[in-house]
Structures are given as structure tokens and as C-alpha cells.
Amino acid sequence: MHHIDLSSVLRETVSCDLYSNLVTRPTGAAVRVAIERMLGETDGRALTVIDLSQVSMIDFSCADEVIAKLVMRYAAADAPREVYFVFKGIGDDHWIAVESVLECHGLTVVLKTDDGFALAGPVTETETRAWEAVRLLGRTHAIAVAHETACDPAETERTLDGLWRRRVLVKLGGDYAAVGPYDG
Amino acid sequence: MTTVVQVPPSLDDRTFEQVLDQVALLPPDAKLLVDARHTLWASPYALTAMLTLAQTRTERPAFAVPDHDNTASYWARTGFFHHAESVFDLHGSFPKRAQTGESSVLLEITPIIKSEDVHGVVGRIQDKSQAILTGELHLDPKATIPFTMILSEVCQNIVEHAGTGGWVAVQTYNWKRRLGRRVVVISVCDAGKGFRQSLESTPGFLPGSRWGDGTALEQAVVQATSRFRDRGRGQGLAAARKYVTKWGGKLSVRSGTARISIVPAWDDDPPLEEGLAPFAGAQLQVIIPERLPQEPLR
Numbered sequence: 001m002h003h004i005d006l007s008s009v010l011r012e013t014v015s016c017d018l019y020s021n022l023v024t025r026p027t028g029a030a031v032r033v034a035i036e037r038m039l040g041e042t043d044g045r046a047l048t049v050i051d052l053s054q055v056s057m058i059d060f061s062c063a064d065e066v067i068a069k070l071v072m073r074y075a076a077a078d079a080p081r082e083v084y085f086v087f088k089g090i091g092d093d094h095w096i097a098v099e100s101v102l103e104c105h106g107l108t109v110v111l112k113t114d115d116g117f118a119l120a121g122p123v124t125e126t127e128t129r130a131w132e133a134v135r136l137l138g139r140t141h142a143i144a145v146a147h148e149t150a151c152d153p154a155e156t157e158r159t160l161d162g163l164w165r166r167r168v169l170v171k172l173g174g175d176y177a178a179v180g181p182y183d184g
Numbered sequence: 185m186t187t188v189v190q191v192p193p194s195l196d197d198r199t200f201e202q203v204l205d206q207v208a209l210l211p212p213d214a215k216l217l218v219d220a221r222h223t224l225w226a227s228p229y230a231l232t233a234m235l236t237l238a239q240t241r242t243e244r245p246a247f248a249v250p251d252h253d254n255t256a257s258y259w260a261r262t263g264f265f266h267h268a269e270s271v272f273d274l275h276g277s278f279p280k281r282a283q284t285g286e287s288s289v290l291l292e293i294t295p296i297i298k299s300e301d302v303h304g305v306v307g308r309i310q311d312k313s314q315a316i317l318t319g320e321l322h323l324d325p326k327a328t329i330p331f332t333m334i335l336s337e338v339c340q341n342i343v344e345h346a347g348t349g350g351w352v353a354v355q356t357y358n359w360k361r362r363l364g365r366r367v368v369v370i371s372v373c374d375a376g377k378g379f380r381q382s383l384e385s386t387p388g389f390l391p392g393s394r395w396g397d398g399t400a401l402e403q404a405v406v407q408a409t410s411r412f413r414d415r416g417r418g419q420g421l422a423a424a425r426k427y428v429t430k431w432g433g434k435l436s437v438r439s440g441t442a443r444i445s446i447v448p449a450w451d452d453d454p455p456l457e458e459g460l461a462p463f464a465g466a467q468l469q470v471i472i473p474e475r476l477p478q479e480p481l482r
Binding site for chain 1: 299302303306307310326329330332333336337340343344415416417419420423
């Protein structure tokens with residue numbers, strides 16, 4: 001799994017002592033482009049941790065550029081590669097901006113917290129239950145998830161496929177694995 | 185012939201309209217002397233708007249500085265004269281150098297021209313804002329980050345939408361007469377395009393029959409509309425509105441001939457004013473009041 005420290009990317013991208021915070025749209029765009037360049041240097045499926053733990057502050061515009069646009073690009077039907085993200089080090093101070101942009105664009109992401117992995121962003125109860133079941137079961141098939149959640153298998157398969165398209169589940173042949181616990 | 189523009193003794197966002205009313209009658213190249221000799225007090229909004237006013241003139245205006253030593257000294261500490269020298273011909277004596285250590289000036293008047301300036305503002309205000317917001321205004325310690333984010337976003341509006349530079353200032357003061365408690369005030373002013381012109385540049389824009397400065401402000405401030413089609417745009421002002429409401433504060437934005445305000449219970453401004461004297465660009469003010477001990481944490 002790749003690990004990308006956003007504070008390092010920030011320093012390397014804009015190379016100026018002033019830039020200790022992830023603020024302004026041009027800064028966010030520059031950081032996103034740098035991340036996309038890094039992702040372009042590897043082949044195949046990529047699981048990537050985006051680490052904000054050394055970032056003191058991120059504003060709405062920068063969160064929109066770095067997080068929302070990054071997730072949207074790699075969750076799109078014409079994504080350049082199969083990339084999955086886990087966001088780490090998102091504290092209460094970051095969450096204000098991150099939550100806002102996830103809500104604004106209807107995006108769902110995987111967070112790594114002290115308690116493990118969790119979904120964040122607008123997500124239904126059915127989707128949460130399905131994702132949690134995959135997380136607990138490990139690499140698994142839709143039938144097992146349907147059994148675990150007491151849901152209709154065909155409906156469960158559609159839910160899991162939707163979560164895969166949003167890049168919070170990895171699809172491995174006929175199986176699914178939760179991004180985060182499954183690290184490639 | 186030089187026209188003398190009288191500045192009221194107490195200059196804030198309301199009384200600054202008296203200055204604009206006088207200037208609106210004059211062509212942009214008219215010779216002006218802005219007479220602040222008898223002015224005793226000015227809010228951060230008034231000081232940044234005064235610099236903005238000078239930028240709207242094609243003929244460099246003259247400015248008579250306050251006679252009162254304490255007033256001139258305070259204005260110097262806000263950085264007003266330092267910047268006023270670049271846009272006005274100053275008349276009268278005033279402290280040449282701003283003294284440091286002014287605790288009520290969270291952020292001296294600072295020009296915002298490019299994104300780097302926003303980084304500078306955010307970096308400079310972070311440490312001080314924590315002490316002021318929690319120590320003096322008794323807000324929730326968690327308020328510091330959204331406060332700084334709002335400051336960042338409203339400064340970015342200048343860079344992204346104004347098409348020209350602007351000014352930002354952040355100060356605290358005891359607003360005894362109006363509110364009877366301390367407040368922190370963010371003021372951001374520019375002489376750029378303004379909201380109406382910015383929204384009119386949206387691809388495919390068609391003005392409705394009510395279209396004007398007032399409706400443009402409603403769209404931008406209340407509906408979070410931006411000239412960009414991207415859904416992620418326009419969220420900065422929306423967030424400012426959300427948090428200012430949470431903190432029991434006031435947000436007002438003036439652009440062109442209109443002003444829109446998110447009005448708290450302690451204020452009696454109308455939510456929308458139209459037909460004001462024309463003023464180029466956009467002028468934004470955020471006022472966040474001190475939380476009294478009996479009030480819930482916000």
C-alpha cells in the first residue's frame with residue numbers, strides 16, 4: 001500500500017515556508033496534481049493511504065481540490081487507473097472541511113481511525129451494513145454478505161457493486177474486500 | 185476644484201455610507217479631499233473600505249488624517265497609514281511606524297492580491313486567534329479552526345473573483361454602545377468586479393427581470409451560487425454563514441448598490457438593502473460577539 005504524507009507533498013510541491021496549511025484552491029490543485037503524478041508512476045491496482053496527520057489545517061477550497069477531486073477522478077467510469085484511497089490522520093479540525101466536501105459531492109471514503117477503518121460521507125444504512133460485513137469477513141462473496149446482513153443476495157450484490165464503483169470496496173474476481181483491511 | 189468629503193466622527197459600516205453618499209455624486213476623476221480630521225473612531229470595516237474607496241478613484245484623492253492623537257495612533261497600529269500612503273496623498277501628522285504588540289489588532293490591514301497572501305494571513309493569525317476566541321470571547325476552543333477557515337475563504341474570494349487586489353483586517357474591540365460586549369471583527373474589502381458582474385460571467389447566464397446587485401448577493405451568500413459550474417464552488421461563503429449563525433454573529437456583504445446581512449437577534453439591520461450609493465467590488469464584514477458566562481458554549 002502506498003503512503004502519501006500530504007504535508008510532505010505540500011512542502012515539495014510549493015517549496016515555501018509559508019505553506020504550512022492546506023489552504024487556497026491553487027495550492028490544493030498543485031498538491032492533487034503531484035499525487036496524481038505519483039499514482040501514475042506505478043502499475044496495476046493501487047491502494048493508497050493519504051495521510052493528513054501532519055497537516056495543521058485544511059480549508060474548504062483545498063479539501064475540494066485535494067480530496068473531493070482526487071476521489072471523484074478515480075471513482076469515475078473513465079478513471080486512469082484502479083486506485084483506492086484510505087484517508088488517515090483526519091482530526092476534528094480537518095473534518096469540518098472534509099465532511100463538507102464529501103456531502104457537497106455525495107462522496108464516500110474510507111477513514112483510518114484509532115479504532116480501525118470506517119466509512120465517511122453520505123452513505124445509506126444498508127451500504128454501511130454491507131461494507132461492515134465485508135470488513136469483518138475479509139475477502140468474501142456477495143452470498144456470504146447477504147447471509148451476514150440478512151438481506152436479499154441480488155440486492156446485496158448490487159449494493160456491493162455500488163460500493164466498489166465508489167472505490168470503498170475492492171473487487172477481486174467474484175469476491176469483495178474492504179479497502180483498508182485489504183491492503184493489496 | 186477639490187470636493188471635500190466629510191468623514192463622520194464615528195466610522196463603521198453604517199456611517200461609511202455617508203462617505204459613499206457624498207462620493208457617489210462625483211465623477212470618478214473628480215479631485216477629492218477626504219476629511220477625517222474630526223473622526224475619533226473607525227471600525228476595521230471602515231478602514232479597509234476607506235483604502236478601497238481610494239482605489240476606485242482615477243484621480244488620487246487627498247486624505248486629512250484625524251487630529252486626535254489617540255485616533256491617529258490607533259489607526260497607525262492597524263497599519264492604515266502605511267497602506268494609505270500608497271493610495272492617498274496624506275495631509276496632517278501621524279505616527280510613521282506602527283507600534284507592535286497591539287493586542288486588539290489580530291491582523292493588521294493586509295493587502296490580498298494573490299494566493300500566497302492568503303497563506304500569509306492564515307499563518308499569522310492561527311496562534312493569536314486561539315487566545316482571542318477562547319481567552320477573550322469565551323468561544324468553544326473548537327471555534328478557532330472554522331474561524332481561520334472562514335478567513336481563508338473570504339480572502340480567496342478576492343483573489344478568485346475580484347480581479348483586483350483587496351484588503352483584510354481582523355480586530356477585537358469592546359462594542360459597548362451597540363452590544364455591551366467584546367467582539368472580533370473580520371473585514372475584507374475589494375474594489376473589483378463585485379458579485380453581480382462575477383455571476384454575470386457564468387457561461388450561459390440569462391438575467392431574470394429582478395436581476396441586480398441584491399439578487400446577485402442573495403444567490404452568492406444564501407444559495408452558495410458561484411460563476412463556476414463546479415458543485416464544489418461557492419462553499420466558502422456558505423460555511424461563513426453557517427458558522428457565523430452558530431456563534432450568534434453577523435455577516436454582511438455589500439456589493440454595488442446592495443447589502444445582504446445574516447442578522448442575529450442583537451441587531452436590527454434589514455436582511456437586504458438595495459438602492460445604496462454605488463461602490464465598486466465587494467465589502468464583507470463578520471462580527472462575532474463574546475459569549476457571556478450564562479450562554480451555552482458555541
